[in-house]
Amino acid sequence: MELTGGGCEERLRRSLSSLGFEIYPLKISWYNAVVSADFSLSYPEDTLALVVLSSPGMFERAFQPFLKNLDLENVRDPIDQCVAHHVTWAVREEFPGQRVDVMYDYEVLPSRKPKFLAQSAAHVAGAAYYYQRRDVTSDPWGEKKMFGVCIHPRYGGWFAVRALLVFPDVTLPEMLPKDPPDCVPSREKRIELLERFNFSWKDWSYRDIIAVEERYSEEQKAYFITVPAERLQLLKK
Ligand code: B12
Numbered sequence: 001m002e003l004t005g006g007g008c009e010e011r012l013r014r015s016l017s018s019l020g021f022e023i024y025p026l027k028i029s030w031y032n033a034v035v036s037a038d039f040s041l042s043y044p045e046d047t048l049a050l051v052v053l054s055s056p057g058m059f060e061r062a063f064q065p066f067l068k069n070l071d072l073e074n075v076r077d078p079i080d081q082c083v084a085h086h087v088t089w090a091v092r093e094e095f096p097g098q099r100v101d102v103m104y105d106y107e108v109l110p111s112r113k114p115k116f117l118a119q120s121a122a123h124v125a126g127a128a129y130y131y132q133r134r135d136v137t138s139d140p141w142g143e144k145k146m147f148g149v150c151i152h153p154r155y156g157g158w159f160a161v162r163a164l165l166v167f168p169d170v171t172l173p174e175m176l177p178k179d180p181p182d183c184v185p186s187r188e189k190r191i192e193l194l195e196r197f198n199f200s201w202k203d204w205s206y207r208d209i210i211a212v213e214e215r216y217s218e219e220q221k222a223y224f225i226t227v228p229a230e231r232l233q234l235l236k237k
Pocket of ligand 1: 034036039106107116117123130132147150151159161162198201
């Protein structure tokens, strides 16, 4: 079966978009150009990859229906399991016999490093700008370690990066990179964003740093506010 890059993207979208997932293409070389050597992915540079995000609607469209068929006694993280279920199904359905390497955001290598850096992948794919300390001129944080955060143009911080799919047999020399929308352009707002994300992420306010089209439902917030160890109890109720 001959597969073109655009074909892969469209097929995956066909399977996953109605479930609340978004798909963005990138070349391995774009990702490897920004991360350090210890995080780089070992594929030829024009290799196609697709990054999968979950939008706020994923909770109602994929997770709640998925729970109905889940044996809650034998589950580790129900959200991760739901994402893996749908991605695996989509890959089997849309790319039979095709090599597809799937990496999830929660997977780590034997070195304990994440298999891929979700934020860098989302940025280079043009999906969500990854605001880092380096994006603030003469920043005020001194020696403090500040984690960076991606902001999606429609969902602000109300989304997650779930997976990276690599198609080792598909190369796309002609694909051109697309810049992610810079939705937090000012220095002041970037400082506010990084401070909210680092110092008060539990109040969710970093997610609303821009006006958003959609955010998590009250039910979804209640689920994520609950500590993981108590989430199963909540679901059983
Ligand atoms: C480990 C981890 C944590 C750790 C450490 C955080 C960290 N950033 O290191 C802890 C437990 C603290 C944590 C906490 C949280 N996390 Co966390 N975490 C991760 C995880 C699994 C790996 C991150 C990591 O190890 N990075 C390693 C460091 C070295 O990467 P880095 O700082 O980005 O450095 C790279 C870039 O700078 C890049 N680079 C260099 N130059 C340039 C230039 C450009 C243009 C670009 C694009 C890149 C780039 O190169 C560097 C590497 O060489 C990711 C999922 C994933 N697989 O990526 C989620 C993730 C970052 N976490 C996430 C979230 C939401 C959180 C929490 C809010 C909790 C939660 N889940 O709700 C808190 C908030 C943080 C806080 N205030 O404490 C989200 C962030 C979403 C977003 N919008 O950005 C992620 C992406 C998970 C997801 N599924 O969406 N987290």
